Amino acid sequence: MRGSGALIGMALLAAVAPAAAQSWPQRPVTFIVSQSAGASPDVMARMIATKLAAPLGQQVIIENKPGAGNVIGAQAAARAAPDGYTFFFATSAALVTNPYMVKNLSYDPVKDFVPVALVTRSHQVIVAHPDVPAKTLAELIALDKKDPGKISMSVDGARNLAGVTAQALNKRAGTQFVLIPSVNINNGLQDTITGRTQTGIFSASIVEAHVRSGALRALATASTHRLVAAPDVPAAAETLPGFDFSGWFMVMAPAGTPGEIVNKLNGAVAEAARDTQVRELAPKLGFELDPKGVGSPEDAAEFLKAQLALWARTTQELGIEPQ
Amino acid sequence: MDLIQNLWFGFGVAVTPMNLLLCLIGALVGTLIGVLPGIGPLATIAMLLPITFGLPPVGALIMLAGIYYGAQYGGSTTSILINIPGESSSVVTALDGHQMAKQGRAGPALAIAAIGSFIAGCFSTVLVAALGVPLTALALKFGPAEYFSLMVLGLVFAVVLAKGSILKAIAMVMLGLLLSCVGSDIETGQSRMAFDIPELADGIGFVTVAMGVFGYAEIMRNLEQEESREIVEAKITGLMPTWKDFKDSAGAIGRGTILGSILGILPGGGAVIASFAAYTFEKKISKNPERFGRGAIEGVAAPESANNAAAQTSFIPLLTLGIPPNAVMALMVGAMTIHGIVPGPQVMTKQPELFWGLICSMWIGNLMLVVINLPLVGVWVSLLRVPYRLLFPAILIFCAIGVYSINNAPADAIMVAVFGFVGYFLVKTEFEPAPMLLGFVLGPLMEENLRRAMLIARGDPTTFLTRPISGGLLAIAAILILLALLPMIRGKRDEVFVESET
Numbered sequence: 001m002r003g004s005g006a007l008i009g010m011a012l013l014a015a016v017a018p019a020a021a022q023s024w025p026q027r028p029v030t031f032i033v034s035q036s037a038g039a040s041p042d043v044m045a046r047m048i049a050t051k052l053a054a055p056l057g058q059q060v061i062i063e064n065k066p067g068a069g070n071v072i073g074a075q076a077a078a079r080a081a082p083d084g085y086t087f088f089f090a091t092s093a094a095l096v097t098n099p100y101m102v103k104n105l106s107y108d109p110v111k112d113f114v115p116v117a118l119v120t121r122s123h124q125v126i127v128a129h130p131d132v133p134a135k136t137l138a139e140l141i142a143l144d145k146k147d148p149g150k151i152s153m154s155v156d157g158a159r160n161l162a163g164v165t166a167q168a169l170n171k172r173a174g175t176q177f178v179l180i181p182s183v184n185i186n187n188g189l190q191d192t193i194t195g196r197t198q199t200g201i202f203s204a205s206i207v208e209a210h211v212r213s214g215a216l217r218a219l220a221t222a223s224t225h226r227l228v229a230a231p232d233v234p235a236a237a238e239t240l241p242g243f244d245f246s247g248w249f250m251v252m253a254p255a256g257t258p259g260e261i262v263n264k265l266n267g268a269v270a271e272a273a274r275d276t277q278v279r280e281l282a283p284k285l286g287f288e289l290d291p292k293g294v295g296s297p298e299d300a301a302e303f304l305k306a307q308l309a310l311w312a313r314t315t316q317e318l319g320i321e322p323q
Numbered sequence: 324m325d326l327i328q329n330l331w332f333g334f335g336v337a338v339t340p341m342n343l344l345l346c347l348i349g350a351l352v353g354t355l356i357g358v359l360p361g362i363g364p365l366a367t368i369a370m371l372l373p374i375t376f377g378l379p380p381v382g383a384l385i386m387l388a389g390i391y392y393g394a395q396y397g398g399s400t401t402s403i404l405i406n407i408p409g410e411s412s413s414v415v416t417a418l419d420g421h422q423m424a425k426q427g428r429a430g431p432a433l434a435i436a437a438i439g440s441f442i443a444g445c446f447s448t449v450l451v452a453a454l455g456v457p458l459t460a461l462a463l464k465f466g467p468a469e470y471f472s473l474m475v476l477g478l479v480f481a482v483v484l485a486k487g488s489i490l491k492a493i494a495m496v497m498l499g500l501l502l503s504c505v506g507s508d509i510e511t512g513q514s515r516m517a518f519d520i521p522e523l524a525d526g527i528g529f530v531t532v533a534m535g536v537f538g539y540a541e542i543m544r545n546l547e548q549e550e551s552r553e554i555v556e557a558k559i560t561g562l563m564p565t566w567k568d569f570k571d572s573a574g575a576i577g578r579g580t581i582l583g584s585i586l587g588i589l590p591g592g593g594a595v596i597a598s599f600a601a602y603t604f605e606k607k608i609s610k611n612p613e614r615f616g617r618g619a620i621e622g623v624a625a626p627e628s629a630n631n632a633a634a635q636t637s638f639i640p641l642l643t644l645g646i647p648p649n650a651v652m653a654l655m656v657g658a659m660t661i662h663g664i665v666p667g668p669q670v671m672t673k674q675p676e677l678f679w680g681l682i683c684s685m686w687i688g689n690l691m692l693v694v695i696n697l698p699l700v701g702v703w704v705s706l707l708r709v710p711y712r713l714l715f716p717a718i719l720i721f722c723a724i725g726v727y728s729i730n731n732a733p734a735d736a737i738m739v740a741v742f743g744f745v746g747y748f749l750v751k752t753e754f755e756p757a758p759m760l761l762g763f764v765l766g767p768l769m770e771e772n773l774r775r776a777m778l779i780a781r782g783d784p785t786t787f788l789t790r791p792i793s794g795g796l797l798a799i800a801a802i803l804i805l806l807a808l809l810p811m812i813r814g815k816r817d818e819v820f821v822e823s824e825t
Binding site for chain 1: 366370372463466467507509510511512513514521522524525647653730731732767771772775778779781
C-alpha cells in the first residue's frame with residue numbers, strides 16, 4: 001500500500017512538474033544577493049529585477065544575505081528549494097574566487113547551481129598619478145624594473161579581485177609593485193589621487209570620472225579588450241597577452257531547477273538587459289553589457305568553466321592557498 | 324558677493340513645490356528609519372534608489388540627502404528615549420540624554436537636540452558654500468598616517484570623557500579594540516577570532532553591540548528596579564527647554580558646531596569622533612564637570628550639534644572631489660552617475676543648479692527636521708508613559724526585527740542578546756560602555772590606516788611623527804592623557820573629592 005502510494009505520488013509529481021514549469025511563475029520570485037543593499041551587485045540586481053516584472057508577470061524580490069565574502073548568500077541559495085522561486089544573483093567572487101580562497105567552502109559553484117545567464121561584466125583599470133612619468137603599462141613596468149620596489153599600488157585586498165590582479169601583474173611582468181590594500185576602496189582611490197600611492201587598480205566605474213578630469217591617468221584596462229566607454233585606453237593584454245581579470249554577475253539557479261524554468265528566466269533576463277533604460281544606465285555604473293545580448297544558459301556555463309580554469313591557474317601560479 | 328548670489332540661485336532651485344515635497348519626504352523617511360533601530364540610511368537609500376531613476380537629478384539628490392540627515396536625527400531620538408543609539412554618532416547623546424529622560428526631561432533633551440542640530444546645520448551649510456573648495460585641500464592632506472593619529476586622539480577623548488575611573492575607561496577602550504579585531508585580517512584575509520563561524524567572518528556589527536550593551540542592558544536594569552519607572556512617568560515636566568536650558572546649551576551648540584564642521588570634512592569616522600570630541604571638550608571646560616553623565620543638557624547639545632554639522636560638511640569631499648567619505652555617500656555617487664552627473668570639481672561649474680540646489684536643500688532639510696520633530700517631541704515623550712510591561716517587550720521585538728533585517732541573519736539577533744548580558748555586567752560593575760563602543764568603531768579604521776601608512780612608508784614608524792599634521796595630533800593626544808592622569812599622579816585627594824558624589 002505504502003509503495004503504491006509513493007508510486008502514485010511520483011506519477012502525479014511527474015505529471016505536475018512540466019505544467020508547473022509552464023505556468024511558472026505563480027508568485028513573486030526571489031533573487032538572493034550575497035552583498036548588502038547598495039553594494040554594486042545589489043544595484044545591478046535591483047535594476048534588472050524591476051525590468052523582469054514585465055516579462056515574468058511577477059515581481060522579483062531582492063533578498064540581501066551579505067557576509068563572509070559572499071559565502072553566506074551563496075550557501076543560502078545553494079540550499080534553496082529548486083522550485084524556480086529562489087535564484088542567486090551571483091558575483092564572480094562567489095563562483096570563481098571563493099573556491100580557491102576559502103577552505104572547506106560550504107557550497108560547490110558547479111554542483112550546487114545551474115547557470116541561467118551571464119548578466120554583465122565590470123572591468124578594472126590600472127591607473128597612475130599624473131606625476132608618474134609612465135604613460136603606458138609597458139613604461140610603468142620599465143620604470144619599476146629600473147628601481148624595483150619603489151612604486152606603490154592601491155588595491156582592494158590581497159585576496160580580492162584587484163589584489164590578485166596586481167599580484168598576477170607582478171608575476172607576469174616580473175615587477176615588484178608594492179600592494180597597498182584598503183578595506184574601503186575610496187581611501188585607496190584618494191591615496192592614488194594625492195600621489196601617496198603612485199598607482200592603483202580600480203573598477204572602471206569609480207575611476208572614470210577622475211580619469212576624465214585629469215586627476216588620474218589610465219594606463220590600461222585589466223582585460224583583453226578596450227572598453228566601449230573608453231576606446232583610447234589600451235587593454236593590458238596588448239602588453240601582456242591574455243591578461244584578463246574582470247568581475248561579473250551571473251544569475252544561477254539551485255541545481256535541480258527544471259530546465260524549462262531556467263530557459264524561461266534566461267529569456268526574461270535577456271529581455272530585461274535589452275531594455276533601453278538598462279542599456280543606458282548600466283555602462284554609466286561601470287557594468288558592461290554584451291552588445292550581442294545576454295547569451296544562452298549554455299554560454300553562461302561555458303564562460304563559468306573558463307573563469308574557473310583561469311582562477312585555478314592564477315592562484316596556483318601565485319601560490320595562494322585556500323584558508 | 325558671489326556667495327550670496329550663488330545661495331540665492333540655489334534657493335531658487337531648491338524652493339520649488341516639487342523639491343520641497345521631496346525634501347519633506349526624505350526628511351520624514353529618514354526620521355522614521357532613524358527611530359526604528361537597525362534600519363540604517365544605507366539600506367533605505369539603496370532600496371529607494373530605483374525609484375529616483377524617474378526623478379530629475381536635483382530632486383533625487385535632495386530626497387536622498389534628506390533621508391541621510393533625517394536618519395542622523397532620528398537616531399538621537401532613540402538614544403534619548405530608550406538608551407539605544409541608532410547611529411554610531413549618537414552614542415554620546417545617550418549618556419546625558421537618557422539620564423535627562425529618566426529625570427522626566429526627555430522633552431527638553433529632544434528639543435535641544437533638534438534646535439542644536441538646526442543651528443549647526445545652518446552654520447555648516449554656509450561653511451560648505453563658502454569654503455567647500457579650500458577645505459577640500461585640507462581633507463586631501465589627510466593620508467593614512469594622519470588618520471591613524473586622529474583615531475588615537477579620538478580614543479584619548481573616550482578615556483577623558485569617562486566619568487569614573489580612568490583605568491576602567493582604558494580597559495574598555497582596549498576591549499572595544501579587541502572586539503573590533505574579530506573578523507578577517509584586512510591584508511591576508513586570514514580569519515581572526517571567528518572560530519570558523521561564518522556569521523563572525525565579517526566581524527561584529529556596530530548596531531549589534533550598541534543595541535546590546537546600551538539597550539538590552541538598560542531594559543534588564545529597569546526590570547530589576549520596578550518602581551523607578553513609575554517615578555519617570557510621574558516626573559515628566561515641560562516638553563520645551565526652559566530659558567536656563569537655552570542659556571546653558573548656547574555655548575555648547577556653538578562649540579559643537581565648529582568642532583563638528585571641521586572633523587566632518589575628514590571622511591570615515593569624522594562624525595563619530597566629532598560627537599565624542601564635542602562632549603569631551605564641554606566636560607573639560609565646564610565649571611562642574613561632575614554633572615556630565617547625570618543629565619547635563621550641554622552633554623546633549625554639544626554632540627548633537629557636532630554630529631549634524633559633521634553630516635553636513637561630509638558632503639564637501641563628495642561634491643568637490645567625487646570621493647565619497649562613507650557608504651551612504653558612495654550610494655549618492657551612484658545616484659549622481661545614473662543621472663549622468665560625474666561627481667568632482669566640475670560639478671560646481673558644469674551643474675551649478677545641482678551644486679547650489681543641494682547645498683540650499685541641506686538648509687531646508689534641517690528646517691524641515693525642526694518642523695517635523697518639535698511637534699513630535701510630545702508624541703515621543705508620551706511613549707514613556709506607556710506602562711513598562713508593554714513598552715519593554717515592544718522595544719525588544721523592534722530591536723530583534725531591526726537587527727535581523729540588517730543582514731537577514733538570525734545569528735545577529737542572538738548576538739545582541741549576548742551583548743545585552745555583557746552590557747548588564749558592565750553596568751553592574753561600573754564599567755562604562757561608551758569608551759568601548761568608540762574603541763570598537765575606530766578599531767578597524769585605525770588598524771587599516773596604521774597598516775596602510777606603514778606599507779606606504781615601507782615600514783618606517785617615524786612617519787607618524789615626522790608628518791606635521793599627524794605629529795601634531797599625537798602631541799595633542801599626549802597632552803590630553805597627561806591632563807587626565809595629573810590628578811592621579813598628584814594624589815588621590817581631588818579625584819576622591821570629585822567622584823565621591825556618585
